[in-house]
Amino acid sequence: MNEVKLMKGNEAIAEAAIRAGVDVYFGYPITPQSEIIEHLMLEKPHERTGMVVLQAESEIAAINMVYGAAACGKMAMTSSSSPGISLKMEGISYIAASELPCLIVNVVRGGPGLGTIQPSQSDYFQAVKGGGHGDYRLIVLAPSTVQEMADFVELSFELAFKYRNPVMILSDGIIGQMMEKVVLPPQRQRLSDEEVERRYKSWATTGKTADRERNIITSLELKPERQEQHNINLQDKYKKISENEIRYEEFNCEDADYIFVAFGSSARICQKAILIGKEEGYNLGLLRPISLWPFPSNIINEIADRVGGMLVVEMNAGQMVEDVLLAVNGKVKVKHFGRFGGMIPSPREVFIAIKQKIIGGKNGK
Amino acid sequence: MANNITPEEIIKKGKLVFSKTALMTDKVLSYCPGCGHGVVHRLTMEVIEEMGIQDKTIGVAPVGCSVLAYEFMNIDMQQAPHGRAPAVATGIKRAFPDKFVFTYQGDGDLAAIGTSETIHACNRAENIVIIFVNNGIYGMTGGQMAPTTLEGMKSSTSPYGRDIEMMGHPIKITEMVAGLPGVCFATRQAVHKPGLVRKTKKAIRKAFENQRDKKGTSIVEVVSNCNSGWKMTPVKSNEWLEENMLSFFPLGDIK
Numbered sequence: 001m002n003e004v005k006l007m008k009g010n011e012a013i014a015e016a017a018i019r020a021g022v023d024v025y026f027g028y029p030i031t032p033q034s035e036i037i038e039h040l041m042l043e044k045p046h047e048r049t050g051m052v053v054l055q056a057e058s059e060i061a062a063i064n065m066v067y068g069a070a071a072c073g074k075m076a077m078t079s080s081s082s083p084g085i086s087l088k089m090e091g092i093s094y095i096a097a098s099e100l101p102c103l104i105v106n107v108v109r110g111g112p113g114l115g116t117i118q119p120s121q122s123d124y125f126q127a128v129k130g131g132g133h134g135d136y137r138l139i140v141l142a143p144s145t146v147q148e149m150a151d152f153v154e155l156s157f158e159l160a161f162k163y164r165n166p167v168m169i170l171s172d173g174i175i176g177q178m179m180e181k182v183v184l185p186p187q188r189q190r191l192s193d194e195e196v197e198r199r200y201k202s203w204a205t206t207g208k209t210a211d212r213e214r215n216i217i218t219s220l221e222l223k224p225e226r227q228e229q230h231n232i233n234l235q236d237k238y239k240k241i242s243e244n245e246i247r248y249e250e251f252n253c254e255d256a257d258y259i260f261v262a263f264g265s266s267a268r269i270c271q272k273a274i275l276i277g278k279e280e281g282y283n284l285g286l287l288r289p290i291s292l293w294p295f296p297s298n299i300i301n302e303i304a305d306r307v308g309g310m311l312v313v314e315m316n317a318g319q320m321v322e323d324v325l326l327a328v329n330g331k332v333k334v335k336h337f338g339r340f341g342g343m344i345p346s347p348r349e350v351f352i353a354i355k356q357k358i359i360g361g362k363n364g365k
Numbered sequence: 366m367a368n369n370i371t372p373e374e375i376i377k378k379g380k381l382v383f384s385k386t387a388l389m390t391d392k393v394l395s396y397c398p399g400c401g402h403g404v405v406h407r408l409t410m411e412v413i414e415e416m417g418i419q420d421k422t423i424g425v426a427p428v429g430c431s432v433l434a435y436e437f438m439n440i441d442m443q444q445a446p447h448g449r450a451p452a453v454a455t456g457i458k459r460a461f462p463d464k465f466v467f468t469y470q471g472d473g474d475l476a477a478i479g480t481s482e483t484i485h486a487c488n489r490a491e492n493i494v495i496i497f498v499n500n501g502i503y504g505m506t507g508g509q510m511a512p513t514t515l516e517g518m519k520s521s522t523s524p525y526g527r528d529i530e531m532m533g534h535p536i537k538i539t540e541m542v543a544g545l546p547g548v549c550f551a552t553r554q555a556v557h558k559p560g561l562v563r564k565t566k567k568a569i570r571k572a573f574e575n576q577r578d579k580k581g582t583s584i585v586e587v588v589s590n591c592n593s594g595w596k597m598t599p600v601k602s603n604e605w606l607e608e609n610m611l612s613f614f615p616l617g618d619i620k
């Protein structure tokens with residue numbers, strides 16, 4: 001029943017968006033994620049589901065189009081890569097403040113500045129610590145396979161509407177560009193306009209009817225007492241998300257002597273490094289955070305009780321390692337290994353790094 | 366003798382010559398007394414009421430003095446980031462093509478930080494109405510120079526008057542977008558005299574009718590005063606507007 005295809009990660013996201021019944025996509029081309037809008041345009045989603053796809057004049061315009069459509073209760077998304085995501089930040093802050101559901105995809109490339117079109121994970125801080133101005137959080141999901149690129153689209157919208165909060169898929173140029181087998185989800189029907197108006201009547205701006213007060217989408221509050229209360233309400237919501245929406249995957253964490261902590265494509269590399277380790281007599285494991293925010297701190301803290309150390313492998317200069325250090329809270333040795341600027345570490349490099357930085361001694365044990 | 370007439374008698378049906386449209390809320394306007402914003406609000410709401418489209422209309426408020434427009438307009442509204450109202454309106458209109466969508470923007474919002482969004486929304490012929498209040502200054506932030514500030518005009522960031530060589534020319538953005546095929550109607554109006562108020566209302570009505578008839582983008586510029594920013598009394602500011610603004614920003618339909 002389910003269709004299986006060989007696809008690039010970017011194409012999988014686009015196809016999954018059509019199938020999830022997304023109403024509108026707004027984006028601006030940037031490598032390494034342009035296949036998303038290209039695939040959408042090629043697939044004529046307007047004919048398939050009625051989905052609107054529009055190439056905006058800039059990332060700023062695109063995120064504000066998302067704001068407008070999301071504030072009407074529609075399923076709205078955009079995608080970009082690092083420099084473009086930086087441009088979207090003001091809009092993302094408004095969307096978070098106004099509590100609107102939407103999906104933002106970042107297929108990360110190396111920075112800072114124009115940087116490189118090669119893959120990187122250097123936007124971790126920007127994604128999980130807010131990115132734009134003000135105290136807000138995005139729900140951040142990090143796929144490590146093309147399959148997850150597809151699966152996380154529907155999951156993102158589920159979470160976005162459940163909490164009325166923007167969700168980011170934080171991918172990278174490797175997963176965006178690589179081809180893998182993917183089981184495509186079934187086609188869902190888009191909600192009718194009438195259904196959208198009925199479901200989101202309590203907040204969406206769809207035109208004030210006689211049976212309700214007007215709906216207003218704004219993030220402005222001039223009275224500090226009320227603005228503080230709004231912030232408190234947001235924090236309460238974030239607490240609820242932290243309690244309910246943590247996602248991660250464990251590989252051999254039950255009896256490993258040492259583990260890697262890595263997300264996205266770095267986690268794939270660590271899986272290979274575990275195999276190399278096995279051949280050489282080491283018992284290694286991997287904890288892969290899937291939700292980068294909320295961060296799986298508790299499980300990392302638990303694992304810290306039974307392993308000899310953790311190596312955080314990232315394609316950046318050391319970002320997620322800070323969250324791991326907070327989670328471990330000094331219980332066990334935590335080190336970072338990173339390649340950056342578009343360089344991808346090899347599994348052997350990663351294996352050598354855990355030997356040198358964590359296992360130490362003559363032969364590790 | 367006026368003394369003998371009770372208020373009840375004055376507001377008796379038949380004697381009533383004017384009443385506030387139900388689409389304006391009872392909230393006291395936050396605008397400075399004498400400011401043109403309030404009149405443009407009322408005209409827009411009157412048009413929406415008269416066309417019977419309140420239940421299908423979504424307005425977009427800008428960043429500027431009219432950021433709180435949603436407090437006064439009894440319709441569904443969104444508040445957009447500074448300059449991005451035409452992009453936000455595009456998102457709404459593409460999501461709900463059968464709704465009526467308008468933006469309400471000042472000159473800093475529309476013709477400085479949001480120039481790109483303005484031009485590209487117009488160029489895509491987004492089927493929306495843009496109401497553009499041009500007061501030649503940044504009112505909300507305390508009277509700084511706007512892209513529309515006239516040559517020699519004083520503001521807090523051009524305290525010796527706008528120096529063209531250093532600060533560039535004032536921009537006529539309505540004329541600029543009128544040149545785009547996506548724009549079906551571009552007009553410049555004013556609201557400092559009763560006759561002009563009536564004309565402005567007609568223009569706003571035409572713009573919404575264009576949207577109903579799916580003709581593309583309509584832009585209604587209203588040359589207005591900012592008595593606070595210009596540091597004048599309301600009466601003086603209207604005289605100054607008449608004498609100085611209108612020669613550079615002539616009234617009438619551009620397209």
Ligand SMILES: Cc1ncc(C[n+]2csc(CCOP(=O)(O)OP(=O)(O)O)c2C)c(N)n1
Pocket residue numbers: 428429430431447470471472473474475498500502503504505506511591
């Ligand atoms: C990104 C951003 N930059 C600057 C500001 C500060 N700001 C608020 S209103 C405004 C100018 C508004 O002027 P105008 O659009 O002419 O409207 P008016 O207040 O005159 O009606 C500025 C610069 C802001 N809120 N956001």
Ligand code: SF4
Pocket residue numbers: 395396397399400401402430500504505590591592593594
């Ligand atoms: S500052 Fe100027 S534009 Fe703003 S309300 Fe006062 S008079 Fe009007």
